[in-house]
Amino acid sequence: MNPEIIYVLVGALAVGALARWRGWPAPLLITVAAILVSLIPAVPVVRIDGDLLLSLVLPPLLYSAALEVSFVGFRQSMPRIRRLGVGLVVVTAVAVGLVAWWILPELTLPGALLLGAIVGPPDAVSAAAIGRKLGLPRRLMTALSGESLINDATSLTLVRVFAAILAGATVTVWSGIWQFLVAVVMGVGVGLLLGVVLHQLRVRLDDPVVVGTVGLLVPFGAYAIAEHLGGSGVLAVVAMGMYVGYNAPKTDYATRQQDRPLWLSVDFMLESFVFAYIGLQFPGVVRELGEDQAGTTIVLSLSVFAVVLLVRPIFVYAAYSWGRFLQGVRVVRWKHSLEQFRRDPDHPRAKPVRRRRERMERRGVELNERSLRQRLFEPVLSVQERAVLSWAGMRGVVTLALAAALPELTGDAMPESHVQKLMVVAFVVTVGTLLLQGLTLAPLIKRLGVGAEDEFRRDAQQVAAVLERNREVGKAYLRAQRGKWQERYGDRGAEVFDRLAKAMLRVQSGADAAAEFDQDAEGPRPGYDDMVELRRGWLEVRRRTLIEERDRGNLGEEVMRELFTAIDAEELALDTRGAIPRE
Template sequence: MDAEIFYVLVGAVIVAAIARWRGWPAPLLVTVVALAASFLPFVPEVEIDGHLLLNLVLPPLLYSAALDVSFVGFKRSLPQIRRLGITLVLLTSVAVGLVAWWILPSLTLPGALLLGAIVAPPDAVSAAAIGRKLGLPRRIMTVLSGESLINDATSLTLYRVFAAIIAGATLTVWDGVWQFLAAVGVGVIVGLVFGIVLHQLRMRISDAVVIGTFGLLAPFGAYAIAEHLLGSGVLAVVAMGLYVGYNSPRTDYTTRQQETPLWLSADLLLESFVFAYIGLQFPRVLSDLGGEEVGRILLLSGAVLLVVLVMRPLYVYPANLWANRQDRRRLERWDRSVASGAFDERRRESKRWKHYSAEELRSQIVRDRMAGLQLTWKDNAVISWAGMRGVVTLATALAAADLAALDTEPSHAIVVVAFVVTVGTLLLQGLTLPMLIRGLGIASDVDDEDDAKAIADIKAKSREAGTAFLAEKRVEWEAKYGEVDLSVFDAFTRRMTRVERDTDEAQQVEDAVARPSYDDLAALSRGWLQVRRGILLEERDAGNLDEEVMRELMTAMDAEELALDTRGATRQQGRA
């Protein structure tokens, strides 16, 4: 078994590498190749317990995705994310359950609803990969990524409830609601505790290898403890990832440079294996069915696939229109409040509002709370069609097949339907989504324009803050070293972030006058970088700078500091 898993893993990574090299969607190619290879007689049959697959693959993938999600963007897009990640999952579960119960009554209603919970949550890995490749606007990518972080929690909570009912437990609707709320609360609390602890370790330990190792272990710990406390392990991992990712710019740059390639490699390894496993398992699942069952279960699979495809656009457009209408009503009430003078009275009583004008607060509300107004019908078309299923659907179906309370036919039906929906959405939606994006002409041109303006503003603020910082340091240098070496300081100021190369020669001149050392100049460079980083964080926290742009600028500054440390290390070796 170990050798078979290794062969599958190596083959999946090779196919994924070819896909990345050619610019193709790696999940789709891996699935197609594995599906074709599964019919070859010499390809090994790999069987893995569904619970084991879920517990080993889901935590690191979720944590890595949460690290990359913009917390500010996630917060602004929370209305859409909540609608897709909670409400749509609930509605899809019910719709699939009713259709499945009607076609295959032997499933029973709880078993049919269990099937609905399994196939309800989309996996945004494929959609995000395609979106990044084709340059989807950031507003769409934020919604898709955010949805994938919370819909798994909704699905797994529903799975837990329906599995308990199948096992004989008596649960009311309010019991299910209470379980969901408890799972959310416990999961978020556990995740925040792990996130705070991990962040403090990242702030206090300078060894990037040790921190990277803690980062690899933390998602498994948060997931396991939250599940043990009957909370949502998914939300625990997501909360931890969002907290750590948001505070990552405050840690040492070596930690960021270490963890980025680490998680990219882990994602490639795990995603390649999961999608290869999806393709390899499908023929084996079909072969387990008896001759009389095949036709009826395939009919059920096709019907469920159709329901899954149709439910998303049928919900997305009306929900978006309703949300936009509510947002406009909220703005109308705000404008009436300002016109009647009620706003001025509330502003006098509010510590938060008293420093802002009515127009400034209105702009802030539009920016922070009216995210739904930013999505056009073209954006919603892409979101509606980006519903590919993946690892959660596959793993929970395999776990459901092991439930002792399920008979043979229902357990086989659940696994087959889950495989058909997963492979079907990956191939149907995944292959046509790029054509849809190109046909609608959706691109990130607006993002590029906004980013260019934001970067220009940041550079201006950085120059202003840097000038003040250097003016203060120049006074300190003049008091410490006198006028003799201010020329070196002024040369550094002109070059802004580069350490003057001539300082080594100046340092070798021995006389009675004190001279600035290389360490002084290096400290000056680091102070300059710190000022610039502070400006980035202030603008990010104020909502004036998108987090992805901030991370790109932060990466460039990290490279500057790495070059500074490398020069220092080389100089120390030269002296030795």
């Protein structure tokens, strides 16, 4: 490996660590620091193949983000995510392309649209970090995260289409749409298939080190296989990550405990490196432009930057109104279908409700007004929340990586001077949005008073309800186990069991309770392993209850994960206590 890459990585991690310690935006600080370092004459130029950079950075970043997304929230917000992740990228690409073509006609329309596709997809990394810190509502965080998961696929597809047109290929609108549909279907199919395989591996292997290592490699395989088959590698990785994340509660607790810190470290390392690498390239690209092209490039960069800032809020507000209108139409249709279902369940017009009820019954969920609202209604966003969504359009890793890959994407189809202009514009848009939007988003959120107080109250109600159900289910489990202990150990075993059960219901750790009973009088009594086994069964019953409540729509996925973390900590304490020799 080139030692210069190691230096870049170490330096980027050091600056990123400083930014995290001080609470500053790490991507912005790393980029600025890299630009300043590149101005030192003794610093050599670091070159990496753009396609290689894209294929090495995107899969793990997308996979780790998909693991954390709430599948239930994603599904409910899917119309909004689809509008932002597909519609907004296309509109931005066209608007930027037309403006760039008007300012610099020699770019040609395909070249200008290629620029629009590169700067089209926002990156939610910075916005999500700010949102989590300030407590943005989950409905808003889901929209931001979901958008960033699918807009990369839209952008990459557009980039390939416009690059092919530049190279002389004949591409019609319908062929472009067909290419996009094939990319979606093939990508999602490959991702789900590999997600099933990976999940089965995670369930059956009890070695977290091996499972974690395989998890690090599989995203690259999913990306490469989907791309080779003509699908979207981005959507393959996203589909796989969402499937594995949704089913993570069914895996071993040690695997879950290892996943999050592992992927947080990978994300931090890759994002730091990309921003540092691009920052190091920026001054060199500007110098290569020459003074005669600098003026035009500055005008083009500022114009594209302005278009990117203006298009997003216009689209967000217009698309939200359109989505509410379509939602109203769907509600009317479902009301008619529901009325028909109540009169005649076998009537053809009652088919949507009938099919929905059958699916819900298979999951053990009752068809009622609440479940229908979850099916029909997107989460409502206030005017203030829409303002935050409109301003959270910072560009990031994908735009920078595509800019770095421009020479390979265009080949000989575009003059080198035009390629350099497009790279400078992409850099300016990325750094400009990080500076302007990244530094002002937090004050805007505070100024508008956007918070998640209503969600916190609802979460507290859900937690109280599910803990009560956990207690009832746990009591039923303990009653069943008590009979087995009495049969095996007699009345003495039943006495020990009753004391242990009371301790467990007081949420005392099983290890502490077992230690207490180790001091009991002589006679037939259960051993330590019996008590640990009982405790593990108690934990597993509670986990199953949480999953059931999530599947029935009574418990948010994010809340379920927090409760799972607490239960996992109890099992870790049990294992740790079990590893200590007992006298």
